[in-house]
Amino acid sequence: xxxxxxxxxxxxxxxxxxxxxxxxxxxxxxxxxxxxxxxxxxxxxxxxxxxxxxxxxxxxxxxxxxxxxxxxxxxxxxxxxxxxxxxxxxxxxxxxxxxxxxxxxxxxxxxxx
Amino acid sequence: xxxxxxxxxxxxxxxxxxxxxxxxxxxxxxxxxxxxxxxxxxxxxxxxxxxxxxxxxxxxxxxxxxxxxxxxxxxxxxxxxxxxxxxxxxxxxxxxxxxxxxxxxxxxxxxx
Numbered sequence: 001x002x003x004x005x006x007x008x009x010x011x012x013x014x015x016x017x018x019x020x021x022x023x024x025x026x027x028x029x030x031x032x033x034x035x036x037x038x039x040x041x042x043x044x045x046x047x048x049x050x051x052x053x054x055x056x057x058x059x060x061x062x063x064x065x066x067x068x069x070x071x072x073x074x075x076x077x078x079x080x081x082x083x084x085x086x087x088x089x090x091x092x093x094x095x096x097x098x099x100x101x102x103x104x105x106x107x108x109x110x111x112x113x
Numbered sequence: 114x115x116x117x118x119x120x121x122x123x124x125x126x127x128x129x130x131x132x133x134x135x136x137x138x139x140x141x142x143x144x145x146x147x148x149x150x151x152x153x154x155x156x157x158x159x160x161x162x163x164x165x166x167x168x169x170x171x172x173x174x175x176x177x178x179x180x181x182x183x184x185x186x187x188x189x190x191x192x193x194x195x196x197x198x199x200x201x202x203x204x205x206x207x208x209x210x211x212x213x214x215x216x217x218x219x220x221x222x223x224x225x
Contacts, residue, residue, distance in 0.1 A: 035215075040121065040217060041217060042200065042215050042216055042217035042218055043157070043200070043215040045212070045214075048212060088154060090156060090157075098145075099145055099204045099212070099213055101147060101159050101162060102147075102202075102213060103159075104156035104157050104158070105156060106155065106156050107154070107155065107156055109154075
């Protein structure tokens with residue numbers, strides 16, 4: 001089984017809808033991250049969490065919120081989706097300390113119409 | 114200047130060629146770096162970590178040049194299966210416990 005899983009894997013939604021993307025990990029890592037990837041722009045950090053009670057904004061947090069429900073779970077919400085949030089979203093985990101290698105989930109392809 | 118920059122390519126090379134990518138970084142305090150491989154919109158997977166002077170794994174060699182603040186990835190005897198996008202990552206300014214900044218990726222296409 002995959003160590004980092006994301007659901008859903010693909011989602012098409014309409015402008016203004018609330019969307020939640022979920023991430024679960026079995027690696028036992030304290031640190032979790034949400035990135036989005038757009039062609040030509042690479043991976044950009046949305047939010048990250050170093051433990052259950054810690055939430056930090058990344059470089060592009062506007063329009064997004066997160067919840068760290070447990071060590072193993074980190075969800076990303078789009079409160080009111082807009083078309084320019086159409087992108088490939090990745091969750092990642094890493095051990096504490098570091099910087100350490102990050103392990104990525106398979107990604108969620110989100111389309112906002 | 115971006116914290117981490119890569120030449121986006123694409124690099125089109127024949128099988129068997131040697132190809133090198135560079136990645137510049139702006140955080141002079143960075144101690145460790147990473148090269149990831151990403152296939153066709155799948156998740157990035159670690160190819161190699163780079164600490165101190167460099168690292169080698171088979172046909173792949175990563176080097177660190179602290180004076181000029183760049184890391185390089187050398188691929189020898191390129192295979193068709195090496196076609197992918199290669200991402201470099203470096204710690205961000207402030208090094209908040211390990212936050213990484215990724216470059217935009219370099220696309221490699223190996224042709225028969």
